[in-house]
Each structure stands twice: as structure tokens, then as C-alpha cells.
Amino acid sequence: MWFSKPTKEALKELNVDPSQGLSSAEAKSRLEKYGPNKLKGKPKKSLLSLFMSQLKDMLIYVLLGAAVITIFIKEYADAIIILLVVILNAVIGVIQESKAEKAVEALQKMTTPKSLVRRDGEVKEINSEEVVPGDIIILDAGRFIPADIRLIESANLQIEESALTGESVPSSKDSLILLEDPKTPIGDKANMAFMSTLVTYGRGEGVVTATAMDTEIGKIAKILDEDNDELTPLQRRLEELGKTLGYLAIGICVLIFVIALIQKRDLFEMFLTAISLAVAAIPEGLAAIVAIVLALGVTRMSKINAIVKKLPAVETLGSVNIICSDKTGTLTQNKMTVVKTYTLNNLRDIPAGKDTLTPSSDEKELIRSFVLCSDATYENGAGTGDPTEIALVVMGERFNLTRNFLNNAHKRVGEKPFDSDRKLMSTLNEENGTYRVHTKGAIDNLLRISTTILQDGKVVPLTDEIRKRILKVTEEMSDSALRVLGVAYKDSESVIDAKEMEKELTIVGIVGMIDPPRLEVKDSIQEAKAAGITPIMITGDHKNTAVAIAKELGIADSISQSLTGAEIDEMSDEEFSEKINHYRVFARVSPEHKVKIVRAFKAHGNIVSMTGDGVNDAPSLKYADIGVAMGITGTDVAKGASDMILTDDNFSTIVNAIEEGRNIYNNIKKSVIFLLSCNLGEVISILFSILFFWPVPLAATQLLWINLITDSLPAIALGIDPGDKDVMKLKPRDPKQSFFAEGSGARAVIGGFLIGLLTLTAFFFGMYEHGFNIFTNLAKEVTKSSDYNTALIYARTMAFVVLAASQLFYSLSMRSHDKSIFKIGLFKNKFLIASIIIGLLLQEVVISVPFLADAFGVHNISLKDWGLVILFSLVPLTVNELIKFFVSLTKRPTAA
CATH class of the missing domain: 2.70.150.10 (Calcium-transporting ATPase, cytoplasmic transduction domain A)
Structure with missing residues (x-):
């Protein structure tokens, strides 16, 4: 100590x-x-460890299992494709995490500050890292x-x-x-x-x-080394989905073998069928597509001045319903500003801005005394010195009474420095052969040593009634959380000794100043509240000051919604957690209090964001669901603890980031539901064919082609769908909400069944057109004939193309779960339109290029067949659009 x-x-x-x-x-x-005087960071992960961490996912485990099985049964092409998907997904994740880390390093990289030290009897300037x-x-x-x-x-x-x-x-x-x-x-x-x-x-x-980790900052930094990584809502959803699909794939394989035993089918043939069904059940491209969508989201976020360090943090923003924000420098400008002046009987509000103002005669004396009794400088928009004095000098600039002009005209010849006992500072300036003392400080102290007051350019006696009037104005300013400063002067024909300066002064007036809110923050807070997000102010500043700023910004309505750190300490953890939702302002708090506040909000199931820039914010940034640090004024410790960094230090950016996060989640949900609808269609087409004792309509290679190529393009296009302009009019999504909420699951099932049944219909049509009715039990000798094999290839081609085309067209309907494709704009997502066209062209290439057709077991079809394919393929899209139409009718208000 x-x-x-x-x-x-x-x-x-x-x-x-x-x-x-x-x-x-x-x-x-x-x-x-x-050791060196610098804070220690966690060791960087190697590329290998980053790569391996990308493989820790249930879907990946199932895919790897499928790859092993396909190698075992010598289906090497399928195995290679599956392994390529796994590797591609891991590589994308590694590249994105590395990019994010490099961006953060570039943001944090600053010149090492220098320090003046005395060594060997001489003052030297050294790098701060060398201080011991x-x-x-x-x-x-x-x-x-x-x-x-x-x-x-x-x-x-x-x-x-x-x-x-x-x-x-x-x-x-x-x-x-x-x-x-x-x-x-x-x-x-x-x-x-x-x-x-x-x-x-x-x-x-x-x-x-x-030095280093033994400092107060170092102690806080140690807290940040504790592992407190929790799964984000998106990670939890995908993990649950991966497990479900994994168990489903295993269950399907078991079911196939049970059916094979009952139907006395060839077990090896059914083993291959089981592999096809497992491939159909798992959306192989899902992990890679989600990573790509998040990576593209990160790129968009960087364009709105938000650097995301971890991909899932983008989505977490969309779930945020509590924003705990530091006050100083985040909600406020972190610079004192004069907002009121008072000379006798004249209270004036100083408007924000840079416009030149005109002072009255008394105001001119007030400003002149304040500026001459200050040591701060202010040039080219930047000030040095005490923030209070900078505010006074800036006030002089606004009234065209600049520091340089006044100091040149009234040279300082003496001074009495400020001290905490007197709470006053005085200077002595020469004015045309005479001298004037300028004294500024606490108004109650000035009133005790003054005998007169300036009124309309004349010096009049300072009566008790006038003193009460000044103190009343002072109290009103203080109640508005303004810092009040008074100024007085005394003229003399000769130089005055420092001991005699602060006697029998003439009061000029007072000013009220405050660290004002950022101009754009108020609108951002209103937008956040409209979106169901509650802003909370957490600050180390005084209660009255914090509440005044909170009222002005619309965070709080009254002082009853505020609580101090000391009051928090008096409450039990249970009582504090129970009452936490009543408060909007927490003042005079320590880092431990901030963590306690964040945890209390999280205990109620809230998704909490914490914004801040100081070292004292770092622990709460770490423990929040998503920590947001300031890039310009933020300390390295705060940046290291955060999930996201605002490069412009603008509170409004976090609101924009939340909007982006909501849209990204919605887009991921569209992609996931689309892929699952497609895969359900594949499962149904194969499972029903087995139940009906039909030939399998699709080979494993064909399913892999559709899952990895045809499905992936529209899924990615849905992932970058233009954002819904109404997304910030909705409440934050419940973090426990499933991907299948709000009717998404029902529509996925309907879409999947339609796609599957239409695929089987196309397969039946292809076989029937060649004279084979697969509803009848065909003899074994028939199934071995060349005509049957020709019919089977044709029917599988029809099923293959219908499955792909129906999924491509169905993607259009997935852009919105409640709005028609015509209402949201049929061609607004140009990438989706392009992916549909490319998908159809790729299907044509596969069935028409001989070596590809042979590899996939298909052949070209006629223009008439293409017409039939298009007709079948438009059914799922049409049905889904009709469902939207009828649902919207039920939601419309009825006429009175």
C-alpha cells in the first residue's frame, strides 16, 4: 500500500x-x-490449432463418418467430395479468424509512448517498456x-x-x-x-x-485471462441442428436396414441406399455456407466502422436487448463545455455549435476574466491543459475574445496558483498602465471575499439579497448536473502582492458547464428503444451528472431509476438481481460493480451488450454476451476484451451493427430452412421409393451434386439478401427461439414434401413413358433388361432435374416468410436470380456433356421434357406464395 x-x-x-x-x-x-513494462496477452493460436477448432462440430463429425464409410465401400468419388467440403469449411473459418485478428492488431498497433526518467543524475527520454x-x-x-x-x-x-x-x-x-x-x-x-x-x-x-501486470491496469487485465467463452445463440442453434441431423442420419440408416430385412432386399444394395439417404439427410454445404454468410456480414460491418473479432458475434448483436454503455467518451464527448452564463439578473443559455456570439457588457467582462485566469490553450480545434479551462477558452473563442488576443493586450505579471483548500486561482494582468486581478473558482468562496458586484457595467454593493440570488442560480445549475465556476476581479494602480490579491473583489458572474452528450446519440437511443432494446448507462461519474445526461438522452425519466455503487453494495445479490430491471443509470461504480450489473441482467435471460473504452470497462466487456470497445479512445486492454471494435467511437454505429446483426441472422435462417427443405425433399423421395418398393430414383453422386453445387448457390445468395427495412421495428429475437419458430418449420416440411413428391412424380412419369409401371411389382428378369436400364436412366434424369429445378425456384419464396416475392421485389436480389440461372445451366451441362452424363448416370432430355420439368418445379414456389397470401388475409384488420 x-x-x-x-x-x-x-x-x-x-x-x-x-x-x-x-x-x-x-x-x-x-x-x-x-521484465518489460507491457501487459501480457494470451498466446496466439497456431494455424493448425485454428484449423482443428473448425472441425469441432456435430455436422462435421457426421460428414467425416460418411466419408469413412464411402471409402470402405470403395465409393472414392463421394468420399473425396465430402472431405473437400469439410476442408473448405475449415479453411474459410481459419482465413476469416486470421483476417479479423490482423485487423485488430493493426488497430492496436501504436507507437510506444516515451517517458522522462532520471538516471545517472540526468533526465533521459526512454521507451516506456524500459521503465522499471x-x-x-x-x-x-x-x-x-x-x-x-x-x-x-x-x-x-x-x-x-x-x-x-x-x-x-x-x-x-x-x-x-x-x-x-x-x-x-x-x-x-x-x-x-x-x-x-x-x-x-x-x-x-x-x-x-x-510495472506491467503488477499495475492496477495489469490486475484488471488478469481478469480477462479467465476463460468465459459461452456459445452464442447462433452457435447453440447450429449445434442443436447438427446433433439432430446427425441422429436423423443414423436413424435413417437403421430404418433402411430394418425395411431391407422385412422386404428381403439385397443388403449390399440397401447399404448403398442407406449411404444415399444419409447424404440426403445432411446438408453438406451448411457449415461452409453459414461461415461464408458470416464472413460477408463481417465485411459489410467493417464498412459501417465495426470490426468484428469473432464471426458469431455478428449474429449475437441481432439478439441484444440490453445495451450497457459507459458514459464518458461513449455517450458524451469527453470534453467540458460551457452551456450557461450568469451575470446579475441575466441568465443565458449558450447554444451548441461554433457560431460567433455577441456578449453584453457584463458578459464581456465575465469572459475576459475567465480567459485571462486560465492556462489552457486552444488552437485549430485542439486544446491542451485542464478540460475546465479549455472550456473557458473555447467560450472566449465563441464570443470573439480569443486567448491570444487577450493575453497580448493584458500581459500577466503575477499569479496565485489554485489549491484545493482555497478552491481559487488568481492572476494579475497589466492593463494600460493599471493592474487587474482576475480570480476564478468556487462561487461560495468568492462570495465570502467579495464586497461588490458588476451590474450593467457599474459596480454596486454586494448585498445579502444579491448573494442569495446568486446562490439560488448556482443551486439550480448544480441540480441540472452542471459544474459551476465563478469569477471576480479587482483593479489596482500598482502591482499587488499575491497575499493581497484575493480580498475585496468585485463579482462578475458564474458559468455552468458539462460534458455534453454526443450529438447523434439521442436519435440512436430512440431507434434502439423502438427496436425493443433497453439502453443502460454505467459510469464512474457522480449520480446527478449521470442522471442529467441520461434524461437528456432519453435513457432515464427520473433519479429514482438510478443507483450508486455504494447502494449496490448494501443490497444482497438476490435483491439486486430482483430489482435490476427497474434501473437505467448506475453511477460511481467500480469494475466489479459493472460485472455484477451485466451478470444480473443476464440472469433474467437478457442478451447483454457492453460498450466502453476504458480499462475499467474491460472485465464487463469480457463477461457481456458481446463486448463493444471504442477503436480511437479505447485502451488496448478494452479492445482485447471485446468481441467487436467501433473504429469511429460512435455509439450510433452499434445500433447500425444491431440492425446488420438482425438481418444477418434472418438471412442465415433463410439459408438453413431452404437447405433443410431441399434435403427433406431428397429424403422423402428416397424413403418413399423404398416403402413403395420402387427403384431408388437418385444415386448418391447425384444427391451430392445437388447438395454441394445446385443448392449452395441460392443458399449463399439468400445469405446476402438485402436487409428488411422493417427489421428495427420488431422486438429482439428471443435467444431461445428455434430456427423453426414463426411457422418456418411447417413451411420447411410442406416445401420438402412437395419437392420430394414431385421428384417421385417425375421419376414415375419417366418410367411410365417407357412402358414400365413401377406401382406393379416388376419381375427380376424385367429389371435386368436393357429397355429397363434405359428407362431407369431416363427416369432418374427427370427426377434429378426436377429435384434441382424445384429447389432453385423454391429459393425465391424463401426471401421472406410473410411477404410476397412481388412485394419485396422479384429481381431485388440479383445474386439469387443469377444463381437460379447458373443452377439450371449447370443441370443442362451435366445431362448433355457425354462424360459428365456417364459419370452421373443421366442423359439429355428433350425440350418437351424441359417444359414438364419447369411445370413440376414451379409447384412448391406457387404453393408457398399462396400460403403467404392466405395468411396475410387472416392478419388484415376487418372493417368496422
């Missing part, structure tokens, strides 16, 4: 002389002992703190610690303070400075007490 030790004791324990610092040799020795415990660090405005430091000197030192504490206002530091309470929170450790925070004002020196 370095904060409880006097500086001499700390220096003695670290064995360093502050005037000399460490010697180069000692620094080298300590660097070897403690015991180093004497020199601090000045604008420098990042390279490690945890016990301050040994400080002068007006202020450090911006929002990345660690969540507070937007810099913390004042004092090396002379001693803190005895071992539970002192980080934000109150005034004699310490912490790694990755920023000096905004003043100067100081300190001795390094901890």
Missing part, C-alpha cells in the same frame, strides 16, 4: 536516490528481473503515465484518469497527502499516479512502484 507510506520510506524501500535516479546498470538489472520499479519519472502536461507511481513532488498536478475510474474531470494530485484507509478507492488515491492515465495540468515527479 504505497499510498499509505511517506515518500522517504517509499524511496528507501525501492532503494533509489531521487536526485540521481537509478544507475544504468541497476536499471538493466531490474529490467531483467521484472524504482525509476524516477518526470511528469508534465500531455504525458502518459508509464507505470504505477508514488508521487514524491507535485505542483498543481492534475491527471485525467477516466480510462481507469470513469470520471470525466481530472483528479488533483498531492504528493504530501498520506492515506491510511486500506480500502481507499483508486479515484481517491491523491498521492498516486497510475499506468495509462494522462497528465493534463501542472508537473510532478514520482517513483515507480509497479
Whole structure:
């Protein structure tokens, strides 16, 4: 507990002389002992481990099993095709994960910050990674703190610690303070400075007490190493589907053998049939298609400034119904801004923007005093120094009273620095041979040392009634969560000693300032709420400030919807979890509280997203269903803990990402239901043929061709279907909802039965056209004739083409489960139209090119037969569209 030790004791324990610092040799020795001053990350996965992780899926296991069986029965072509599908799926997954990791690395790659250290009696600038415990660090405005430091000197030192504490206002530091309470929170450790925070004002020196993983940031980083990877809703759905299909395939094979034994069929022939049925039951391209759809979704997400680190995170966004957001820098601009000014009897709102404003005579004096009594700078849209003073200088720019102009016209000749006891700062400026003191600070302190007040350009006595009036305005500003600052002045014919500066002053007025919300956030929050998503603010800032911002943004309605970290501690876990849904704002919270909040929301079955940028956000980013880090202001620790990174730090981007996530899930669902409908049709055509004691209408090779080529093209096209513009008018999808909810399962069954029955109809027609009625039990000698074999090839060709074409046309109806293809636009998905055309052309190629026709056991068909094929193939599409039409009629409101 370095904060409880006097500086001499700390220096003695670290064995360093502050005037000399460490010697180069000692620094080298300590660097070897403690290691580089950088946070450790998890070791990268090798390409082999990434590849193997892609194979951990039930569908893949079943496919591998089918490949082994096909090799055993010497169907090598089928085995090769199946193995190619498995490898292709794994390679796509590896490439996409590697791309995402590289994008994140590029985002995180920054120049190593430098640090000023005293070594060998000299001040040197070194890479922060070389800093070791015991180093004497020199601090000045604008420098990042390279490690945890016990301050040994400080002068007006202020450090911006929002990345660690969540507070937007810099913390004042004092090396002379001693803190005895071992539970002192980080934000109150005034004699310490912490790694990755920023000096905004003043100067100081300190001795390094901890580096790398031993720092406060390092302790938080260790939490992130805990494995807490949970399956996303999509992964759970696909895992359940894979298991179901796997068991179905096994069950089908058993069923076939039972039927074969009952019907006394040839067992080897039925074994081949069982393989065909297993191939028909499993959509071989499903895993690869889902990976491709997600990869394309990731590419689209990157175009809207969202980098997704893991593919399933895209879909998870579509299920989100709670967004827990950090306030500072995420919902707000992370810069103080003056929003109100008050001179006697004149309260004025300062509008947002950059328009030049015109001050009254009293306002001109108010702004002039504030600017002259500030050390901050502001040029070309960027400021340096204390954020409060930057806000005052920016206010001067708005009123055309610039810092450079005023400082040149009124040269500073003396000052009395700010200290926490007086809560005041004063400067002495020369003005045309006379002198004026400008004092700014806490208004109640100013009122105690002032005797007069400026009113309409005249100095009048400061009465008790006027004091009450000013304090009332101050209270109203404070109640609106504004930070209030007052200013006063005093004229003199000669130079005034610092001791006499702050006596008998003339009050000019006060200003109210706040860290304002981002301009675009309010609309995004309204859009999120309309989509059934509840925004939650979690911040380390004060309760009143947080609630004021939350009210303005539409997150909360009243202060009763807020809770502080201290109040959370007073509640049991059960009580807190029970009441969690009542609150919208959580203020003055620690990293542990944030995790507790996320877990409480998740306990109610919510899918929780956490957005943030600071180190203090990292644990909750890790434990949320999806953590979203800020790419510009976000710390490396936060980015490492997140599932997604916003490259523009814009809260609105997450709402766009949620919309994208919803559409991606819907598209995946379309692809899955389409593939299952197709495969069900294949299963029915083969299973019914066995039950009817017919010849098998489709060979395993033909089924593989349709599953891997014909089906895959429209399935991918459905996966990139244009998004539904009404998707954000719906509530978030229940994460427990099945792929088959909302009538999707029933339609998959109807579509599958129609496809299967039409395939059998085409097969029957082909056999009947050649004089064979397969409803009658054909003698064995008949089935061995050349005429029968010719008829069988023709009938299988008809079945093969009808199966493929009906699936291709059926894909059009799958674009929407409730809207007609004409309502959503028949040609809006050009990729789907192209895939249908290409699919039909490929079928023509297979049956017309001799060596392909021989390989697949088919031959060319006439134009008349093609007409019949098209007629059969349009039936499933037509029936599904009619179902949509009649369902829409039942949903229409009846006339009164």
C-alpha cells in the first residue's frame, strides 16, 4: 500500500536516490528481473490449432463418418467430395479468424509512448517498456503515465484518469497527502499516479512502484485471462441442428436396414441406399455456407466502422436487448463545455455549435476574466491543459475574445496558483498602465471575499439579497448536473502582492458547464428503444451528472431509476438481481460493480451488450454476451476484451451493427430452412421409393451434386439478401427461439414434401413413358433388361432435374416468410436470380456433356421434357406464395 507510506520510506524501500535516479546498470538489472513494462496477452493460436477448432462440430463429425464409410465401400468419388467440403469449411473459418485478428492488431498497433526518467543524475527520454520499479519519472502536461507511481513532488498536478475510474474531470494530485484507509478507492488515491492515465495540468515527479501486470491496469487485465467463452445463440442453434441431423442420419440408416430385412432386399444394395439417404439427410454445404454468410456480414460491418473479432458475434448483436454503455467518451464527448452564463439578473443559455456570439457588457467582462485566469490553450480545434479551462477558452473563442488576443493586450505579471483548500486561482494582468486581478473558482468562496458586484457595467454593493440570488442560480445549475465556476476581479494602480490579491473583489458572474452528450446519440437511443432494446448507462461519474445526461438522452425519466455503487453494495445479490430491471443509470461504480450489473441482467435471460473504452470497462466487456470497445479512445486492454471494435467511437454505429446483426441472422435462417427443405425433399423421395418398393430414383453422386453445387448457390445468395427495412421495428429475437419458430418449420416440411413428391412424380412419369409401371411389382428378369436400364436412366434424369429445378425456384419464396416475392421485389436480389440461372445451366451441362452424363448416370432430355420439368418445379414456389397470401388475409384488420 504505497499510498499509505511517506515518500522517504517509499524511496528507501525501492532503494533509489531521487536526485540521481537509478544507475544504468541497476536499471538493466531490474529490467531483467521484472521484465518489460507491457501487459501480457494470451498466446496466439497456431494455424493448425485454428484449423482443428473448425472441425469441432456435430455436422462435421457426421460428414467425416460418411466419408469413412464411402471409402470402405470403395465409393472414392463421394468420399473425396465430402472431405473437400469439410476442408473448405475449415479453411474459410481459419482465413476469416486470421483476417479479423490482423485487423485488430493493426488497430492496436501504436507507437510506444516515451517517458522522462532520471538516471545517472540526468533526465533521459526512454521507451516506456524500459521503465522499471524504482525509476524516477518526470511528469508534465500531455504525458502518459508509464507505470504505477508514488508521487514524491507535485505542483498543481492534475491527471485525467477516466480510462481507469470513469470520471470525466481530472483528479488533483498531492504528493504530501498520506492515506491510511486500506480500502481507499483508486479515484481517491491523491498521492498516486497510475499506468495509462494522462497528465493534463501542472508537473510532478514520482517513483515507480509497479510495472506491467503488477499495475492496477495489469490486475484488471488478469481478469480477462479467465476463460468465459459461452456459445452464442447462433452457435447453440447450429449445434442443436447438427446433433439432430446427425441422429436423423443414423436413424435413417437403421430404418433402411430394418425395411431391407422385412422386404428381403439385397443388403449390399440397401447399404448403398442407406449411404444415399444419409447424404440426403445432411446438408453438406451448411457449415461452409453459414461461415461464408458470416464472413460477408463481417465485411459489410467493417464498412459501417465495426470490426468484428469473432464471426458469431455478428449474429449475437441481432439478439441484444440490453445495451450497457459507459458514459464518458461513449455517450458524451469527453470534453467540458460551457452551456450557461450568469451575470446579475441575466441568465443565458449558450447554444451548441461554433457560431460567433455577441456578449453584453457584463458578459464581456465575465469572459475576459475567465480567459485571462486560465492556462489552457486552444488552437485549430485542439486544446491542451485542464478540460475546465479549455472550456473557458473555447467560450472566449465563441464570443470573439480569443486567448491570444487577450493575453497580448493584458500581459500577466503575477499569479496565485489554485489549491484545493482555497478552491481559487488568481492572476494579475497589466492593463494600460493599471493592474487587474482576475480570480476564478468556487462561487461560495468568492462570495465570502467579495464586497461588490458588476451590474450593467457599474459596480454596486454586494448585498445579502444579491448573494442569495446568486446562490439560488448556482443551486439550480448544480441540480441540472452542471459544474459551476465563478469569477471576480479587482483593479489596482500598482502591482499587488499575491497575499493581497484575493480580498475585496468585485463579482462578475458564474458559468455552468458539462460534458455534453454526443450529438447523434439521442436519435440512436430512440431507434434502439423502438427496436425493443433497453439502453443502460454505467459510469464512474457522480449520480446527478449521470442522471442529467441520461434524461437528456432519453435513457432515464427520473433519479429514482438510478443507483450508486455504494447502494449496490448494501443490497444482497438476490435483491439486486430482483430489482435490476427497474434501473437505467448506475453511477460511481467500480469494475466489479459493472460485472455484477451485466451478470444480473443476464440472469433474467437478457442478451447483454457492453460498450466502453476504458480499462475499467474491460472485465464487463469480457463477461457481456458481446463486448463493444471504442477503436480511437479505447485502451488496448478494452479492445482485447471485446468481441467487436467501433473504429469511429460512435455509439450510433452499434445500433447500425444491431440492425446488420438482425438481418444477418434472418438471412442465415433463410439459408438453413431452404437447405433443410431441399434435403427433406431428397429424403422423402428416397424413403418413399423404398416403402413403395420402387427403384431408388437418385444415386448418391447425384444427391451430392445437388447438395454441394445446385443448392449452395441460392443458399449463399439468400445469405446476402438485402436487409428488411422493417427489421428495427420488431422486438429482439428471443435467444431461445428455434430456427423453426414463426411457422418456418411447417413451411420447411410442406416445401420438402412437395419437392420430394414431385421428384417421385417425375421419376414415375419417366418410367411410365417407357412402358414400365413401377406401382406393379416388376419381375427380376424385367429389371435386368436393357429397355429397363434405359428407362431407369431416363427416369432418374427427370427426377434429378426436377429435384434441382424445384429447389432453385423454391429459393425465391424463401426471401421472406410473410411477404410476397412481388412485394419485396422479384429481381431485388440479383445474386439469387443469377444463381437460379447458373443452377439450371449447370443441370443442362451435366445431362448433355457425354462424360459428365456417364459419370452421373443421366442423359439429355428433350425440350418437351424441359417444359414438364419447369411445370413440376414451379409447384412448391406457387404453393408457398399462396400460403403467404392466405395468411396475410387472416392478419388484415376487418372493417368496422
